[in-house]
Amino acid sequence: MASLMEDEVFRSFAKYAAIVTVKLLLMGPLTAYYRITRKVLAFANPEDAAAHSSKPEEKKQLVRTNEDVERARRCHQNDLESIVPFVLVGLLYALTGPDPAWALLHFRVFVCSRLVHTVAYVMALPQPSRGLSWAVGLMTTLSMAHTVIHTLYLFIVIS
Numbered sequence: 535m536a537s538l539m540e541d542e543v544f545r546s547f548a549k550y551a552a553i554v555t556v557k558l559l560l561m562g563p564l565t566a567y568y569r570i571t572r573k574v575l576a577f578a579n580p581e582d583a584a585a586h587s588s589k590p591e592e593k594k595q596l597v598r599t600n601e602d603v604e605r606a607r608r609c610h611q612n613d614l615e616s617i618v619p620f621v622l623v624g625l626l627y628a629l630t631g632p633d634p635a636w637a638l639l640h641f642r643v644f645v646c647s648r649l650v651h652t653v654a655y656v657m658a659l660p661q662p663s664r665g666l667s668w669a670v671g672l673m674t675t676l677s678m679a680h681t682v683i684h685t686l687y688l689f690i691v692i693s
């Protein structure tokens with residue numbers, strides 16, 4: 535780890551991966567905040583509610599959903615679909631010895647795209663704000679994946 539930290543690209547990867555992972559982790563507390571402030575202190579599944587009440591009307595109340603809570607949950611799910619691949623691919627990419635300026639651009643663009651995606655999702659901004667920010671993040675990860683695969687291919691051909 536100490537010798538990896540001497541590498542400029544790995545240091546910036548670690549920094550931006552940490553930022554975007556903290557952002558992902560904060561989606562849980564944000565969902566909890568919406569649950570509390572929108573008074574949706576309900577169960578997620580009907581069977582959980584059934585364990586607490588047998589009355590149909592009461593059961594319905596116990597599984598009540600709220601648009602803000604669901605929005606935060608969907609955003610959290612989307613973060614998992616995008617950020618986990620970024621961290622995995624980004625780690626391999628950092629190990630390919632890319633140009634530091636180009637690598638930094640990839641990391642920054644990805645982090646910005648996810649921050650914009652979160653704001654667009656949670657605040658229900660009009661499309662294509664969310665779609666575009668998601669697409670930019672995806673392109674960035676795919677670009678890094680391309681470099682990883684290309685580097686491996688060259689390594690196999692040369693050796």
Ligand SMILES: N[C@@H](CCC(=O)N[C@@H](CS)C(=O)NCC(=O)O)C(=O)O
Pocket residue numbers: 608609611612615664665666668669
């Ligand atoms: N699992 C995603 C795949 C496509 C995707 O991530 N689309 C972006 C841009 S439209 C999005 O924000 N989808 C909403 C979501 O995942 O809840 C979906 O079902 O929509």
